[in-house]
């Protein structure tokens with residue numbers, strides 16, 4: 001094998017250096033949704049939030065009392081994209097890097113939790129006990 005193809009092959013299978021990217025669409029079809037609403041990234045992977053409609057955020061919150069997510073997001077290793085309006089003809093995107101494999105619970109800060117309470121939720125690394133379905137139910141009930 002030539003050195004260049006060996007290096008290319010080594011890099012291609014080296015997830016610590018080059019993580020996978022997960023694309024999550026926010027507000028597709030004008031809905032109060034993250035699509036997909038459940039992802040399972042590893043440490044070093046990235047998540048790109050693409051904001052398609054309205055004026056949303058992707059902000060980490062708590063599993064049990066999700067709405068509204070607090071500015072800055074709930075940590076450790078939480079995040080907050082801030083408000084990203086897709087109302088002026090652009091579809092902004094924000095990429096975050098995953099720092100651990102703990103569950104992270106994501107919703108939208110807009111309208112004092114009104115978007116969140118529609119069930120607008122994304123589960124990052126949910127578990128068998130703490131599921132996206134239960135997180136969404138908690139958001140709707142909060």
Ligand SMILES: *[C@@H]1O[C@H](CO)[C@@H](O)[C@H](O)[C@H]1NC(C)=O
Pocket residue numbers: 055083084085087110111
């Ligand atoms: C987006 O929402 C935030 C929070 O409600 C607001 O402060 C901001 O003005 C909005 N941006 C646009 C362009 O509507």
